Each structure stands twice: as structure tokens, then as C-alpha cells.
Amino acid sequence: xxxxxxxxxxxxxxxxxMTLAAWLDRFAVxxxxxxxxxxxxxxxxTFRLGLAAKYLCFAFPAVGIVLVWGYGGILxxxxxxxxxxxxxxxxxxxKLESAADAGSSSGTALxxxxxxxxxxxxxxxxxxxxxxxWWEPFHHIWFTIPAIILxxxxxxxxxxxxxxxxxxxxxxxxIVTLAVSAILAIVIIxxxxxxxxxxxITDFKTFLGMDLDTDGAKLIMYYITAVLLIVILxxxxxxxxxxxxxxxxxIRDSDDRVRxxxxxxAMFQAFIFSVAALFSAIGGAMFTIQIGLASPxxxxxxxxxxxxxxxxxxxxxxxxxxxxxxxxxxFAKTFFSENFVEYWIYFIGGLFVVIVMFLxxxxxxxxxxxxxxxRREANNR
Amino acid sequence: MEDELRVxxxxxxxxxxxxxxxxCGKTKPTQGSxxxxxxxxxxxxxxxxxxxxxxxxxxxxxIYQDLTVFENLEISYPEKRSVIGSLFFQxxxxxxxKIHTVAGQIFLLEEIDTKAGLLSHGEKQWLEIGLLLMQDxxxxxxxxxxxxxxxxxxxxxxxxLGTISNGRAVVLIEHDMAFVEKIAHTVTVLHQGKLLAEGSxxxxxxDARVIEVYLGN
Numbered sequence: 001x002x003x004x005x006x007x008x009x010x011x012x013x014x015x016x017x018m019t020l021a022a023w024l025d026r027f028a029v030x031x032x033x034x035x036x037x038x039x040x041x042x043x044x045x046t047f048r049l050g051l052a053a054k055y056l057c058f059a060f061p062a063v064g065i066v067l068v069w070g071y072g073g074i075l076x077x078x079x080x081x082x083x084x085x086x087x088x089x090x091x092x093x094x095k096l097e098s099a100a101d102a103g104s105s106s107g108t109a110l111x112x113x114x115x116x117x118x119x120x121x122x123x124x125x126x127x128x129x130x131x132x133x134w135w136e137p138f139h140h141i142w143f144t145i146p147a148i149i150l151x152x153x154x155x156x157x158x159x160x161x162x163x164x165x166x167x168x169x170x171x172x173x174x175i176v177t178l179a180v181s182a183i184l185a186i187v188i189i190x191x192x193x194x195x196x197x198x199x200x201i202t203d204f205k206t207f208l209g210m211d212l213d214t215d216g217a218k219l220i221m222y223y224i225t226a227v228l229l230i231v232i233l234x235x236x237x238x239x240x241x242x243x244x245x246x247x248x249x250x251i252r253d254s255d256d257r258v259r260x261x262x263x264x265x266a267m268f269q270a271f272i273f274s275v276a277a278l279f280s281a282i283g284g285a286m287f288t289i290q291i292g293l294a295s296p297x298x299x300x301x302x303x304x305x306x307x308x309x310x311x312x313x314x315x316x317x318x319x320x321x322x323x324x325x326x327x328x329x330x331f332a333k334t335f336f337s338e339n340f341v342e343y344w345i346y347f348i349g350g351l352f353v354v355i356v357m358f359l360x361x362x363x364x365x366x367x368x369x370x371x372x373x374x375r376r377e378a379n380n381r
Numbered sequence: 382m383e384d385e386l387r388v389x390x391x392x393x394x395x396x397x398x399x400x401x402x403x404x405c406g407k408t409k410p411t412q413g414s415x416x417x418x419x420x421x422x423x424x425x426x427x428x429x430x431x432x433x434x435x436x437x438x439x440x441x442x443x444i445y446q447d448l449t450v451f452e453n454l455e456i457s458y459p460e461k462r463s464v465i466g467s468l469f470f471q472x473x474x475x476x477x478x479k480i481h482t483v484a485g486q487i488f489l490l491e492e493i494d495t496k497a498g499l500l501s502h503g504e505k506q507w508l509e510i511g512l513l514l515m516q517d518x519x520x521x522x523x524x525x526x527x528x529x530x531x532x533x534x535x536x537x538x539x540x541x542l543g544t545i546s547n548g549r550a551v552v553l554i555e556h557d558m559a560f561v562e563k564i565a566h567t568v569t570v571l572h573q574g575k576l577l578a579e580g581s582x583x584x585x586x587x588d589a590r591v592i593e594v595y596l597g598n
Contacts, residue, residue: 243470246456250445257443260405261512262431262462271464 028320029233036226046215053222053290055330056229060283062310062322063229064276067236069308070316071245072272073252074169078177079280079307081184082152084299086281088188088195089148091294092138094204095120100139121203126193135194141208148285149278156277160270169269178301185300200295207289218290225286229323232279236319239275248272280307309348312355315364324363383519386546388553388561390585391571392594397554398440400571401522404552405437406430417520432462436518440525442505444512446498450489453497453508454480457515480515486544487511488537503534507541514545521545523553527560539563570594 040052061079068074100118119131137143159180163173188195195201210217239245251258251265258265288294297303306329314325329351336344359365389397402408404415406427415422422430431437445453458479461470484490487507492500497508506526513521526542527535535557542564545551555561561568561582568585570577578588585591 239468243456243461243467244464246448246452247467249447250456253445253447254443256439257445257512259427260431260437260443261457261516262428262459263467264426264428267464268467 029230029237032233032320032323033226033230036229037223041219041222046218049222050218050290051334052327053218053225054287055327056222056225056323057283057287057290058307058310058330059229059323059326060232060286061276061280061307062314062326063232063236063319064279065308065311066314066316066319066322067239067279068272068276069311070318071240071248071252072269073248074269074273075171075174075308076177076273076276077174077301077304077308078179078181079276080299080301080304081177081181082156082277082280083284083287083303083307084181084184084188084294084296085152085155086148086284087288087294087298088201088284089138089144089151089281090285090288091196091201091204092135093141093144094207094288095201096135096139097207098203098205120196120201122196122199122201123193128193132194148281152281153274153278157270157274160273161266164266164269178304181299181304182301185296188296188299195296196294198296200293200297202293202295204292212289212292221286221290225290228282228286232282233319233323236275236279239272240319244268244271306348309352309355311362312352313362315362315367318362318364321362321364321367328363383550384546384548386542386551386553386564386566387569388555388565388567389569389571390555390558390561391577394573395571396574397571398524399574401437401524401552401554404430404520405435405522407437431516431518432459434519436513436516436521438506438509438513438521438523438526440528442502442509444497444505444508447496449496450484450493450500450508450511451480454483454511454515457512459516483511483514486514486541488541503530506530507538510538510541510545517549519549521549521551523551525554525556527555527557535560 036052036056041049044052061083065076065079068076096118099120119128123131137147159176163169163176168176189198191197204212206212207217207221210220212218212221240248247258247263247268250261251263251268255265284294284298287298310326310329311322312325313329314321314323316322329348332347332351333344336347355362361368389400391397399408403410404417404422406422406425406429410423413423417430417433417435420433422433425433445456448456455472455476458476461467481490481493484493487510489500489504489507489511492504497505500508506529510523510526513523523542527538530538539560542551542553546566553564565582567580568582569579570585570588570591572594577594578585578591580588
């Protein structure tokens with residue numbers, strides 16, 4: 001779990017060869033890939049692998065937050081909004097596929113009863129007689145997937161640029177993002193006939209003809225999610241190692257100086273905000289396929305703040321740390337919901353306070369500390 | 382004017398820093414115009430003015446504390462400054478050579494891998510001048526480049542400033558008269574926001590109005 005940053009010209013190995021901790025650092029992505037692609041599928045049964053899949057989906061927004069908050073210096077408390085956009089867009093596609101499927105029991109029964117073939121069930125229940133026009137394109141996978149990739153990122157870019165151009169940043173922008181996620185959740189809940197309301201959209205049967213209930217499908221979806229995560233980690237690394245990554249650090253350091261070096265900070269900040277939105281949206285889409293649900297409970301303020309906590313626990317300058325952070329916090333959540341349901345909120349709040357006060361570099365900071373200690377020991381031998 | 386090193390002097394509050402702010406876009410004028418190489422600057426934003434060929438050094442050293450000297454200079458290289466461009470920017474050996482050359486010019490070759498935040502005050506001033514050299518502007522605006530420097534550092538800086546005015550125009554604000562005498566080609570005196578006198582150092586020092594207002598009784 002290393003801090004990615006411009007390294008400069010010097011090497012950081014001692015002449016005595018790399019210690020174990022340094023070696024772990026270098027190959028952090030490979031180790032993570034091995035863990036999620038090989039070790040977990042072997043060790044876990046289908047049910048637990050499904051849990052792992054859920055945790056993986058939450059790693060996507062966490063990695064995005066490392067980029068936009070750790071390196072960009074922009075605290076976004078609204079990643080739930082983009083997670084939700086990806087999630088709902090995938091849900092629309094899956095729901096339409098379900099409703100159109102003449103062979104599925106829910107499809108034919110409802111169509112027969114209400115006389116509304118091809119309409120999602122919740123619309124029928126809410127007396128919505130016709131599919132809204134903006135649902136129509138989601139019949140097609142060739143629209144849905146590009147939409148998931150492009151729309152949240154585009155919205156984020158426009159929102160970000162409009163604010164950063166006017167130098168709205170820091171706390172003020174954080175509040176803007178809070179408002180965005182809150183508003184989106186409220187709109188979704190309010191428009192029950194169009195979005196499934198507070199119950200969300202659920203009850204999907206197939207994805208492109210593949211039955212989602214089978215163990216085989218779940219395994220395939222797990223692997224797709226894991227591979228996508230590795231891909232975005234590598235993409236994030238590429239961005240951070242490039243000049244763009246250094247400019248982000250420079251902007252965080254001295255917004256003014258960057259302008260007089262000829263850069264437009266608003267563009268760079270909007271770009272990284274947009275990348276974080278993209279990652280969140282992909283996570284949301286994979287979540288919906290695997291958990292079978294799109295819900296406003298994952299869109300508003302509380303889930304958005306939780307996503308920031310995943311990144312904080314992992315260490316907000318560590319891409320890999322964000323993945324472990326997401327796993328750890330969600331694992332704790334599962335444990336708490338099984339045993340101490342009421343105390344979850346207190347736990348997560350307490351965790352946030354502890355991290356901010358005592359472990360600002362999160363798990364990654366602990367790793368770096370251990371690495372420094374083991375290197376000193378190696379040097380003293 | 383190219384190859385000219387013009388120093389702007391004047392009592393506190395005369396408007397010297399404001400003059401630089403207006404040129405580089407930090408402050409917008411309420412009326413009037415600022416023209417550079419035939420182009421009107423008042424409608425442009427700061428980073429656009431920088432790209433038009435104007436470099437600015439600030440009164441308190443404004444550098445990237447978290448980046449090393451090398452990285453500070455590298456980021457100032459005036460190509461691929463757009464978002465997409467910066468994703469694919471490669472530091473070629475040519476650029477690396479230029480960075481080492483500039484680092485030598487600003488007396489920071491030995492410290493090239495040091496984090497800028499750890500440099501001394503004088504070294505930070507030099508680094509900021511170095512950032513401007515990398516940008517290679519046609520007009521360089523320097524705000525009190527030797528403030529806080531030791532005598533030895535001032536001498537070195539005077540040498541440096543002598544060389545950098547080749548091929549570009551330099552406008553410099555300073556209070557240290559001995560230093561000004563050493564480096565200025567021409568001098569402009571401002572007082573209460575208005576131009577008081579202009580000319581060579583000698584002319585200005587003999588000017589009665591200037592003596593009354595600034596150089597003193």
C-alpha cells in the first residue's frame with residue numbers, strides 16, 4: 001500500500017536488497033490481484049463470495065475518492081450520487097429485460113393481470129401506463145453500458161468545472177456534493193412510479209439471457225468485477241504517475257502558483273472529480289448486477305460519507321489502501337448487522353473520529369511506518 | 382522592451398505590486414487597458430496571460446513545497462499544459478538537460494532532489510526565478526527578488542539577473558538602492574499610483590521630485 005507520487009531521481013532501496021515490507025509495497029497491485037482473483041474464490045463458498053463481491057463494488061468509489069480527495073484535495077461527500085446513477089442505469093436495463101421476458105413468471109403474470117406487457121412491475125402498481133421516454137434507451141445494452149461510463153462522468157465534469165471555475169472549493173464544494181447526493185436520493189424516493197421509490201428497483205432474473213441466480217453466473221460476475229477493479233487501479237496509477245498527477249499535487253499546494261505556470265486548475269480538478277464519478281458509477285452498476293438491487297439507500301448522504309470513510313481507513317493517499325479499507329469497514333458492518341444492529345452508526349462515527357485524530361494516513365500509514373522500521377532494522381544488522 | 386531590465390521603485394503604497402498584478406491578471410483594472418505585444422490583456426484570465434508569455438514572481442516565494450526542485454522545474458516546462466496533454470507528457474532527456482541547466486543557473490544543482498519546502502528562503506527565491514526561466518517568458522515580472530537575502534546571495538542574484546534579461550524584458554520591483562544601481566538599465570518611479578519619473582538610474586537619482594518623495598532628505 002504505497003503512496004503514489006512523483007519519485008524524483010533517487011532509488012529507495014538499500015544496498016542490502018529489499019526487505020519484505022518494501023517488496024510488498026512494490027508488488028501491491030499484483031498481491032491484491034492474486035488475493036481477489038485467486039485466493040478468495042478458492043477459499044470462500046458462494047454466499048461469502050457474494051459478500052466479497054459486494055465489498056469489491058464499494059472499493060470502486062473508495063479508489064475514486066483517493067484520487068479526488070487524497071491527491072486532488074477535493075472532499076466529495078456525494079460519491080453516492082454517481083454510484084447510484086450507475087446502479088440505477090444498470091437496474092433499468094435489467095428490469096426491462098426482466099419485464100420483456102415472456103418466459104419469466106413475473107413477466108407474464110403481471111402482463112396478463114394489468115395488461116401492461118413489457119412494463120416494469122412497480123410501474124404497473126403505481127398506475128404508470130406507459131414507459132417514460134427516458135427509460136426507452138435502456139432496453140439496449142449498447143446504450144446502457146456507454147451511458148454508465150459517460151453520463152455520470154459528464155455530469156460530474158460539468159458540475160465540477162462550474163464550481164471550480166468560480167473558485168468554489170474546500171468546505172463549500174463539499175456541501176455542494178452533499179446537497180447533490182441528498183437531492184438525488186430525495187427525487188428517487190419521491191418518484192415512486194418512475195424509479196421504484198424507497199424500495200428501489202429489484203427482482204431481476206437475467207442479464208443478457210444469463211440466469212443471474214446460478215452459481216456460475218455469480219462467479220462470472222465476481223470475476224468481471226475483480227478484473228474491472230484491477231483495471232481502474234492501474235488506470236488511477238497511470239494518472240497519478242503522469243504530469244497530471246503532479247499538477248494535482250501542485251494545485252493542492254499552491255493554486256495561485258499553478259495558474260502563473262500556465263495551467264487551468266479548474267479543468268484539472270473537474271477532470272479528477274469526473275474520474276472519481278466514473279469509478280463510482282462502474283461500482284454501482286456491478287453492485288446492482290450482483291446484489292440484484294438499486295436502492296436510494298446507497299445514493300444519499302450516509303452512504304456517501306461511508307465511502308469517504310473507506311478511503312480514510314485505507315489511507316487517503318493510497319489507492320490499494322482504499323480497497324482494503326472498503327473490505328474492512330464493510331466486513332465490520334456485516335458483523336455488526338448480524339450481532340449489534342443498533343450500534344453500527346456509533347461504530348462508524350467513532351471509527352471516523354479515531355482515524356482522523358490518530359491515524360490520518362490510515363492503514364497505508366501503518367504499513368509505511370512498519371516498512372520504515374524494518375528498513376532501519378535491516379540497516380542496523 | 383526586449384533586453385531591457387527595468388526596475389520600478391517608489392515608496393510603500395505607490396502601487397508597484399499592483400502594477401505587476403494588473404499586468405499578469407491577478408487584479409482586474411476598473412478602466413484603461415494593458416497591452417502586451419499588441420494584444421489586449423484585460424479580458425484574459427491569469428493562466429491565459431501566462432501562456433501569452435508573461436512570467437510572475439511573487440513577493441513571498443511561491444513554489445511547490447511538496448515537490449522536489451527537479452519536479453518544480455519540470456512542471457514549469459511550458460508544453461502540454463492541458464489536461465489531456467499532461468496525461469501523456471514525457472520528460473525527455475532534452476527536457477531533463479534543460480532542467481539541469483536552469484538548476485545550475487539558479488545555484489541549486491546540488492539540491493536538485495531536495496523537497497522545495499526544505500530550502501532556505503534565499504534558495505526558494507532562486508527556485509521561483511528558475512520556474513520562470515523554465516517557462517521562458519517574453520516578459521518577466523519580479524517582485525522583490527532579493528528580499529531577505531544575505532549580501533553574498535544578493536551578489537549572486539545580481540549576476541543571475543544580468544544574464545536573464547537577454548532576449549526578454551524584465552520588470553523588477555526593489556527597495557535596495559545599491560542593488561538597483563547595480564542591475565537596472567532603466568528605472569521607473571511610482572508615487573501614489575502615478576508615474577513620477579523615468580530614465581536611467583543617474584537621471585532618476587538627480588530628479589528633484591524623486592528626491593523629495595523617496596530618496597529622501
